[in-house]
Amino acid sequence: MSIMEPSQGFFASIWRFLYFLPFFIGLLVLGIVKGALLCPFICLIMTIGNSAIILGLWPAHVIWTYYCILRTKQLGPILKIVLCIGISLILVVWPPIGVLSSILAGLGYGFLAPIIATFEAVGEGKTNMFFHCFWDGTWDTVKGSFTVVRDLKDVAFNSYFSLMDDLRLQDPPNGEPHELRLLYVLVAIIVGVIGIIIDLPMITLIALFKSPYMLFKGWKRLFQDLIGREGPFLETACVPFAGLAIILWPAAVIGAVAASSISSLFVGGYAAVVTYQESSIQKGLAYVVASLSIFDEYSNDVLDMPAGSYFPRPRYRKQELLHSGTLSRPTSFNREKQEGKKPLHKTMSFKNKVLEYKPIKLLGLLLIECKRHGEALIAEGVITAKDIEETKSNKEGSRIIAIGLPAYCILQALLRSIKANSDGLLLSDQTELTLENKPKDTFFEWFLEPLLILKDQIKSVNLSEEEENYLCKLVLLVGDPKRVGDIDVGMILQNERRQAEIGAFARRLQGITKSISRSPTFKRRFDDLVKALSEELEKKIGGSLSSNGSRSTQRSISGFGRLFSQKSFGRKTSNKGVNDQGEVHP
Numbered sequence: 001m002s003i004m005e006p007s008q009g010f011f012a013s014i015w016r017f018l019y020f021l022p023f024f025i026g027l028l029v030l031g032i033v034k035g036a037l038l039c040p041f042i043c044l045i046m047t048i049g050n051s052a053i054i055l056g057l058w059p060a061h062v063i064w065t066y067y068c069i070l071r072t073k074q075l076g077p078i079l080k081i082v083l084c085i086g087i088s089l090i091l092v093v094w095p096p097i098g099v100l101s102s103i104l105a106g107l108g109y110g111f112l113a114p115i116i117a118t119f120e121a122v123g124e125g126k127t128n129m130f131f132h133c134f135w136d137g138t139w140d141t142v143k144g145s146f147t148v149v150r151d152l153k154d155v156a157f158n159s160y161f162s163l164m165d166d167l168r169l170q171d172p173p174n175g176e177p178h179e180l181r182l183l184y185v186l187v188a189i190i191v192g193v194i195g196i197i198i199d200l201p202m203i204t205l206i207a208l209f210k211s212p213y214m215l216f217k218g219w220k221r222l223f224q225d226l227i228g229r230e231g232p233f234l235e236t237a238c239v240p241f242a243g244l245a246i247i248l249w250p251a252a253v254i255g256a257v258a259a260s261s262i263s264s265l266f267v268g269g270y271a272a273v274v275t276y277q278e279s280s281i282q283k284g285l286a287y288v289v290a291s292l293s294i295f296d297e298y299s300n301d302v303l304d305m306p307a308g309s310y311f312p313r314p315r316y317r318k319q320e321l322l323h324s325g326t327l328s329r330p331t332s333f334n335r336e337k338q339e340g341k342k343p344l345h346k347t348m349s350f351k352n353k354v355l356e357y358k359p360i361k362l363l364g365l366l367l368i369e370c371k372r373h374g375e376a377l378i379a380e381g382v383i384t385a386k387d388i389e390e391t392k393s394n395k396e397g398s399r400i401i402a403i404g405l406p407a408y409c410i411l412q413a414l415l416r417s418i419k420a421n422s423d424g425l426l427l428s429d430q431t432e433l434t435l436e437n438k439p440k441d442t443f444f445e446w447f448l449e450p451l452l453i454l455k456d457q458i459k460s461v462n463l464s465e466e467e468e469n470y471l472c473k474l475v476l477l478v479g480d481p482k483r484v485g486d487i488d489v490g491m492i493l494q495n496e497r498r499q500a501e502i503g504a505f506a507r508r509l510q511g512i513t514k515s516i517s518r519s520p521t522f523k524r525r526f527d528d529l530v531k532a533l534s535e536e537l538e539k540k541i542g543g544s545l546s547s548n549g550s551r552s553t554q555r556s557i558s559g560f561g562r563l564f565s566q567k568s569f570g571r572k573t574s575n576k577g578v579n580d581q582g583e584v585h586p
Contacts, residue, residue, distance in 0.1 A: 046145050054099060079178055188276040198288050275287075363516075403510055413425060
């Protein structure tokens with residue numbers, strides 16, 4: 001029996017724990033030594049790199065932020081003035097906070113990463129453990145520190161300016177800019193203060209009342225896992241942190257109570273937002289009462305206590321819609337327990353439970369699909385050398401790869417989910433991701449629900465095969481208006497209203513994809529994807545992707561363009577050909 005398997009029986013568990021203890025102490029000491037040696041160097045890399053980015057781009061961020069706020073058509077004059085005043089504080093404190101965070105992140109990452117890697121080196125299935133105990137967590141940690149700096153650069157240089165450009169260029173919704181209603185602002189502030197006065201002591205008392213239960217239940221569970229080598233003690237890499245959790249669990253409980261007390265300021269203050277949004281003092285006061293019930297139910301779910309609350313929960317919205325920013329109850333735990341639904345995580349490993357289907361995992365799946373579909377589209381001549389070159393040089397001339405290709409892959413997942421009659425999103429590995437079993441992560445709140453709403457909207461219109469084919473083309477080619485315009489829409493869509501609906505679906509999906517592309521690690525991973533597609537194109541045609549030879553390259557792949565239909569879009573259509581610029585004419 002492997003030492004990684006949970007033991008059976010009390011005495012066997014004690015013996016295996018004592019047998020494992022010397023190895024654990026030795027690995028911990030080795031990891032601490034490596035962490036102590038690497039920590040100053042890693043901290044220096046991250047501090048210098050991140051600080052240079054933060055301080056170097058700070059003047060540009062300040063100027064561009066004010067410029068975009070003042071030029072946007074989405075905001076009214078009063079709101080622009082208020083935002084400029086409020087944003088000044090954020091811009092002033094950002095450099096010192098950013099530099100301090102870089103120092104702390106460098107110290108934490110430089111010390112903890114080698115310790116984790118040392119324990120992972122003796123995990124199940126590892127070979128040459130002695131060598132990896134010393135080597136793992138050294139060079140990998142150094143490379144990881146440079147990766148952190150690069151991700152920050154991508155966010156500060158690409159994502160931020162892209163977000164501000166959207167604010168500056170987009171037209172206001174419904175043609176009316178957002179503006180402050182000064183009378184309701186004053187009333188909302190008063191209700192927000194009332195909410196803080198009521199929720200601060202009440203939520204603190206609720207947290208204090210449940211803290212003994214949290215303390216003893218947490219200790220009980222941790223000691224059971226320690227003796228039986230289960231839960232967080234199952235994976236060797238997690239053992240030191242799980243053991244530390246036993247010692248520091250009282251501090252964790254105190255921290256949870258303090259966090260609840262601090263969060264009550266925001267929970268109670270949100271009554272001002274409700275009052276302003278609903279234009280009603282009554283609704284704002286109703287939220288103050290309902291927030292106590294919501295917090296009570298939320299804490300019951302977290303602590304696995306009986307569901308429900310004795311606090312009343314009046315309606316505080318005129319329409320029962322999910323408003324972003326409100327405190328919502330996690331329903332996944334109780335629903336899975338009551339309805340017997342299969343949870344998302346399918347393995348018993350604690351490590352896999354932590355990593356399975358985190359945002360970075362879903363981004364990885366998306367990019368894998370982008371590579372698979374991208375290679376097929378290259379073979380068919382849909383994606384050209386010009387597209388790849390302009391993407392690599394960050395030109396605005398072609399967004400087919402940067403936005404169109406990821407959006408096309410997401411659309412394929414939506415269509416696959418519709419055809420499978422799935423309640424959620426059917427991923428490429430056949431895992432169903434729904435609102436009930438999704439991980440509790442802000443990423444999923446921002447993107448999963450809009451995608452599911454879009455999926456239901458597409459399903460409700462019952463697209464024909466021709467319409468589905470047109471939607472796929474429109475999503476992929478929306479970055480190039482001329483190539484989209486070359487599609488003979490009249491042969492597919494006769495109803496102008498139907499065409500407008502499909503165009504709205506494409507634009508909505510493009511917007512969601514653009515938001516996803518601004519995530520910290522996306523740019524780095526996407527650059528690797530573009531490099532792989534570039535190599536695939538060179539392999540297919542045996543040519544060069546240099547700017548001088550791009551025109552001849554596009555001529556070489558024109559023959560593949562005649563296949564543009566059946567493999568990528570589900571049906572075969574007639575084609576008129578592909579011109580010298582690689583433009584596809586269906």
